[in-house]
Amino acid sequence: MNVACDHTCTPPVVLVHGWGSTYERTWGGSDLERTLEQDGRRIISVDLLGHGSARAPHESGEYAHMADELAAHLPADTVVDGVGFSLGGKLLLQLAAEQPQRFRRLVIAGVGDNLLRPENGAAVAQALHAGITDDTPAALRPVLAEALASGNDPRALAAAIERPPSLLTADQLHAIGAQVLLVVGDQDVIAGAADQVSAALPHLTGLVLEGVDHVSTPHSPRLQAQAATFLHHGRAAPPELPTAVRAHPG
Structure with missing residues (x-):
């Protein structure tokens, strides 16, 4: 695989x-x-397994290799840049740890130290089936509202969130050679703090979005502007990551 790619x-x-x-x-x-698009970049648009136009199996075991499914969308003959939100960010980091030669720069949003913990998939799936009620944890309500409004198959979404765990370790993150812009909202109780993740990533720039929660993160004008700048120029600022955001136990 020809992966040569300098700063130009x-x-x-x-x-x-x-x-x-x-x-x-x-x-x-x-x-x-x-x-x-204005910069002339080729965009690879991906619907993850169980979402959008992708196939949508109802068995959680079918989602055990979501990172491999994502990798199948990537060109085999060149490096890529990537932008991933939440689960998309987790999968990009997993691929970058497993295949570091394939990535140049990554923007990872809505991911903090939750990356290193198992997802509370059963609770989310149960809430997805039941709908949003008075008993639904406040932290999950915006996420569930987005999922229920998305037009996705709820059974496929439940299977995806209950997939077999594939946790990254700090050592694996340390092997990532790509420059990483890690973006977390200071109101994001899903991602939580980013202390451990930021300590493990060797080529890190951090960005905190003030007044931004989990679901709002990818739509933040600051996130979108800084992501475009980072993908064009690379690291331009020292880490600026949150240490006091309380993580939801899920």
Whole structure:
């Protein structure tokens, strides 16, 4: 695989949505998408397994290799840049740890130290089936509302969130060679703090979005502007990551 790419190259950019959403709901028509197109970047639009136009199995075991499914969308003959929100960000980091030669720069949004913990999939799936009620944890309500409004198959979404765990370790993150812009909202109780993740990533720039929660993160104008700048220029600022955001136990 020819992966050579210096600071002058403009590799394709893969944009990946989070759990419960789709490419179109997250990135379609966004300022980031328009800016990348104006810059002449080839955009790889991906609907994750169980979402949007992708196949949507109802068995959780079918989702055990979501990172491999994502990798199948990437070109085999060049490096890529990537932007991933929440689950999409987790999968990009997993691929970058397993295949570090494939990535140049990554923007990872809505991911903090929750990356290193198992997802509370059973609770989310139960809430997805029951709908939003008075008993639904407040932290999950915006996420569930987005999932229920997305047009996705609820049974497929439940299977995806209950997939077999594939946790990354700090050592695996340390092997990532790509430059990473890690973006967390200071009101994001899903991602939580980013202390451990930021300590493990060797080529990190951090960005805190003030007054922004989990679901709002990919739509933040600051996120979209900084992502475009980072993908064009690379690291331009020291880490600026949150240490006091309280993580939801799920």
